[in-house]
Amino acid sequence: xxxxxxxxxxxxxxxxxxxxxxxxxxxxxxxxxxxxxxxxxxxxxxxxxxxxxxxxxxxxxxxxxxxxxxxxxxxxxxxxxxxxxxxxxxxxxxxxxxxxxxxxxxxxxxxxxxxxxxxxxxxxxxxxxxxxxxxxxxxxxxxxxxxxxxxxxxxxxxxxxxxxxxxxxxxxxxxxxxxxxxxxxxxxxxxxxxxxxxxxxxxxxxxxxxxxxxxxxxxxxxxxxxxxxxxxxxxxxxxxxxxxxxxxxxxxxxxxxxxxxxxxxxxxxxxxxxxxxxxxxxxxxxxxxxxxxxxxxxxxxxxxxxxxxxxxxxxxxxxxxxxxxxxxxxxxxxxxxxxxxxxxxxxxxxxxxxxxxxxxxxxxxxxxxxxxxxxxxxxxxxxxxxxxxxxxxxxxxxxxxxxxxxxxxxxxxxxxxxxxxxxxxxxxxxxxxxxxxxxxxxxxxxxxxxxxxxxxxxxxxxxxxxxxxxxxxxxxxxxxxxxxxxxxxx
Amino acid sequence: xxxxxxxxxxxxxxxxxxxxxxxxxxxxxxxxxxxxxxxxxxxxxxxxxxxxxxxxxxxxxxxxxxxxxxxxxxxxxxxxxxxxxxxxxxxxxxxxxxxxxxxxxxxxxxxxxxxxxxxxxxxxxxxxxxxxxxxxxxxxxxxxxxxxxxxxxxxxxxxxxxxxxxxxxxxxxxxxxxxxxxxxxxxxxxxxxxxxxxxxxxxxxxxxxxxxxxxxxxxxxxxxxxxxxxxxxxxxxxxxxxxxxxxxxxxxxxxxxxxxxxxxxxxxxxxxxxxxxxxxxxxxxxxxxxxxxxxxxxxxxxxxxxxxxxxxxxxxxxxxxxxxxxxxxxxxxxxxxxxxxxxxxxxxxxxxxxx
Numbered sequence: 001x002x003x004x005x006x007x008x009x010x011x012x013x014x015x016x017x018x019x020x021x022x023x024x025x026x027x028x029x030x031x032x033x034x035x036x037x038x039x040x041x042x043x044x045x046x047x048x049x050x051x052x053x054x055x056x057x058x059x060x061x062x063x064x065x066x067x068x069x070x071x072x073x074x075x076x077x078x079x080x081x082x083x084x085x086x087x088x089x090x091x092x093x094x095x096x097x098x099x100x101x102x103x104x105x106x107x108x109x110x111x112x113x114x115x116x117x118x119x120x121x122x123x124x125x126x127x128x129x130x131x132x133x134x135x136x137x138x139x140x141x142x143x144x145x146x147x148x149x150x151x152x153x154x155x156x157x158x159x160x161x162x163x164x165x166x167x168x169x170x171x172x173x174x175x176x177x178x179x180x181x182x183x184x185x186x187x188x189x190x191x192x193x194x195x196x197x198x199x200x201x202x203x204x205x206x207x208x209x210x211x212x213x214x215x216x217x218x219x220x221x222x223x224x225x226x227x228x229x230x231x232x233x234x235x236x237x238x239x240x241x242x243x244x245x246x247x248x249x250x251x252x253x254x255x256x257x258x259x260x261x262x263x264x265x266x267x268x269x270x271x272x273x274x275x276x277x278x279x280x281x282x283x284x285x286x287x288x289x290x291x292x293x294x295x296x297x298x299x300x301x302x303x304x305x306x307x308x309x310x311x312x313x314x315x316x317x318x319x320x321x322x323x324x325x326x327x328x329x330x331x332x333x334x335x336x337x338x339x340x341x342x343x344x345x346x347x348x349x350x351x352x353x354x355x356x357x358x359x360x361x362x363x364x365x366x367x368x369x370x371x372x373x374x375x376x377x378x379x380x381x382x383x384x385x386x387x388x389x390x391x392x393x394x395x396x397x398x399x400x401x402x403x404x405x406x407x408x409x410x411x412x413x414x415x416x417x418x419x420x421x422x423x424x425x426x427x428x429x430x431x432x433x434x435x436x437x438x439x440x441x442x443x444x445x446x447x448x449x450x451x452x453x454x455x456x457x458x459x460x461x462x463x464x465x466x467x468x469x470x471x472x473x474x475x476x477x478x479x480x481x482x483x484x485x486x487x488x489x490x
Numbered sequence: 491x492x493x494x495x496x497x498x499x500x501x502x503x504x505x506x507x508x509x510x511x512x513x514x515x516x517x518x519x520x521x522x523x524x525x526x527x528x529x530x531x532x533x534x535x536x537x538x539x540x541x542x543x544x545x546x547x548x549x550x551x552x553x554x555x556x557x558x559x560x561x562x563x564x565x566x567x568x569x570x571x572x573x574x575x576x577x578x579x580x581x582x583x584x585x586x587x588x589x590x591x592x593x594x595x596x597x598x599x600x601x602x603x604x605x606x607x608x609x610x611x612x613x614x615x616x617x618x619x620x621x622x623x624x625x626x627x628x629x630x631x632x633x634x635x636x637x638x639x640x641x642x643x644x645x646x647x648x649x650x651x652x653x654x655x656x657x658x659x660x661x662x663x664x665x666x667x668x669x670x671x672x673x674x675x676x677x678x679x680x681x682x683x684x685x686x687x688x689x690x691x692x693x694x695x696x697x698x699x700x701x702x703x704x705x706x707x708x709x710x711x712x713x714x715x716x717x718x719x720x721x722x723x724x725x726x727x728x729x730x731x732x733x734x735x736x737x738x739x740x741x742x743x744x745x746x747x748x749x750x751x752x753x754x755x756x757x758x759x760x761x762x763x764x765x766x767x768x769x770x771x772x773x774x775x776x777x778x779x780x781x782x783x784x785x786x787x788x789x790x791x792x793x794x795x796x797x798x799x800x801x802x803x804x805x806x807x808x809x810x811x812x813x814x815x816x817x818x819x820x821x822x823x824x825x826x827x828x829x830x831x832x833x834x835x836x837x838x839x840x841x842x843x844x845x
């Protein structure tokens with residue numbers, strides 16, 4: 001989708017400055033610089049300008065002006081996204097929601113919180129803690145990421161299997177449309193009449209509207225949580241043990257797995273006392289009432305032993321629980337220490353395919369000559385392979401991208417998908433053609449046009465242009481042919 | 491057990507070419523819902539499109555053809571100690587998963603276990619151009635593309651013919667107990683919410699006929715400990731009570747002569763001051779009212795309670811039966827409808843007169 005703005009940068013800035021504090025209409029290169037990328041810093045672009053409105057009415061006016069002049073708009077929260085979904089458009093405006101950072105209301109009896117979109121995810125739970133409540137979804141970036149961004153990405157976290165994704169924890173979203181209308185989708189009730197636009201907007205990566213207010217559900221904080229750590233001498237056994245726990249009727253609050261590379265790196269970093277010789281490590285957290293947790297922890301320990309665990313250790317205190325989690329939570333920086341750069345992938349697979357996928361990934365690791373460490377949200381099948389590379393070595397990032405692309409294709413081949421929680425953004429736009437047919441992609445484009453007829457919201461993200469897909473598919477086909485020919489001759 | 495998706499696709503293409511409309515029917519147990527069906531439209535029968543496509547108990551995922559009955563699905567899950575946690579209403583033996591999802595119907599556990607919409611992971615659907623498309627997937631997390639699957643919840647089949655649905659399923663709770671005590675409606679609404687704010691294994695909170703019912707389910711030890719702690723008498727044969735709520739068999743729902751209204755509102759909102767009988771479910775979020783009234787009179791009351799009202803059953807179904815939509819949302823929904831069904835083939839006028 002190409003848009004041709006019908007207004008100059010200076011004219012646009014002047015119009016914005018007539019109703020937005022001029023200090024918050026940013027046009028100079030130096031102040032714009034921090035906005036050039038999000039958490040996916042390999043993809044950068046300088047925007048035409050950046051605005052930081054302070055009221056919903058100002059957001060409406062920005063949208064009306066941009067819609068009239070066909071100026072692309074990229075909404076931005078904290079910029080922690082990992083698929084370049086908030087990467088600016090070079091002819092467009094970055095609309096930062098940073099000034100919308102107020103918790104407007106917490107209702108302890110109804111267990112709800114009304115929030116401006118720039119409120120940080122963790123701040124919700126911190127504020128709700130005084131009432132014994134918390135907000136469920138807890139993405140790894142929760143200390144910095146905002147609820148508006150969580151809505152855009154349908155963020156998950158380590159507790160998804162039991163407590164769901166963002167889409168399961170929302171009551172309503174107020175948003176400004178591309179044409180500048182304010183609409184509320186959802187209600188204070190648990191559902192609303194008509195099509196479920198709330199579900200459609202959640203995870204739409206800023207392509208359907210600009211979120212200006214979010215009402216979320218809060219949950220009572222569990223009385224107690226304990227974690228069982230289990231080491232296994234094969235990935236297969238670890239994977240089977242996950243199935244074993246679930247077959248037992250236990251739904252853990254969190255269920256994480258690490259492979260041998262991640263175990264060693266995390267243990268070096270956090271000194272968590274992980275079994276360093278293990279090929280797979282499971283962390284299984286059970287939460288609930290005291291009685292329930294005691295009952296389920298005992299069952300989980302038994303299941304792990306039955307499935308051949310070489311080490312089983314259960315936290316006996318909050319400190320010990322925190323320590324066991326510390327390794328997992330610091331897995332990314334830990335891996336960062338053993339390599340100049342790493343690239344975090346995000347695919348999902350049916351859990352039964354885990355051993356197969358990890359084996360294939362080891363083989364690819366050799367083919368591409370790049371190391372890979374794996375952390376896995378085992379409960380919900382969300383895999384995060386971390387490809388280790390050095391950006392200063394010419395060609396290594398390109399090789400990393402190719403490796404990543406092969407991993408995503410593998411995920412789709414075994415019945416999974418190309419993104420579990422990071423979104424498509426720019427990063428995975430080519431892989432959309434692996435997961436979806438042209439008719440399906442066209443249906444997405446038609447949905448987009450229903451919300452944004454002029455196509456000004458986050459153009460070039462999320463859904464690829466069909467022409468581009470055909471080129472990509474034929475390229476893949478050609479590569480595949482070439483590989484087959486090479487294999488036949490090799 | 492048959493895959494008739496090709497036949498369904500052909501019928502859609504035929505209707506498109508000939509300019510006909512189609513009413514989509516599964517088990518035909520929800521004909522009373524929505525606005526009156528278009529009498530000039532033909533019938534597209536999805537009820538023959540049945541069977542479990544894939545079921546992996548350890549994955550907690552089930553993929554099933556849309557015409558499969560809820561009964562058949564529950565029987566297959568029960569063999570592995572699993573269940574549909576959203577507690578689908580059995581509106582007759584023939585109720586199908588496709589119809590249940592299109593109408594977004596969930597039972598008493600909904601505030602805690604999630605709705606049918608919450609459990610859906612992916613769908614296959616035939617759009618108005620006769621294209622058979624796949625959205626979402628068979629994994630818990632999938633954020634590639636728009637969530638077209640969950641968009642179908644409550645759309646009453648106006649966007650396409652669902653042919654296949656993938657759902658998250660869960661283990662059956664090990665134990666269940668219900669506490670009952672006398673209470674006024676006004677007292678019950680805050681009471682149910684106070685209990686729901688405690689970290690206890692609550693999975694049902696309902697008020698009817700001057701009594702409040704709280705259901706506990708989960709690990710036996712936790713259920714028993716909570717039942718000992720909280721006030722109320724233990725209800726014998728509590729399964730029968732909750733089934734009567736889930737399946738609209740409770741005597742509150744009996745008879746078709748008095749209209750049945752559904753308020754979906756904020757859980758702690760004051761109850762609308764309407765004369766008539768009430769049943770409060772979902773800890774106050776879903777409130778049923780029996781009485782003759784005008785939709786336009788009830789809407790301000792629902793809005794004051796933070797939500798919406800719809801005429802669920804009975805009454806005049808030639809006018810609007812769903813809560814009025816503001817202009818901007820009307821425009822978006824019309825365009826979304828057009829994006830999926832440009833010739834307006836599916837269930838015309840069933841959801842709103844303007845769709």
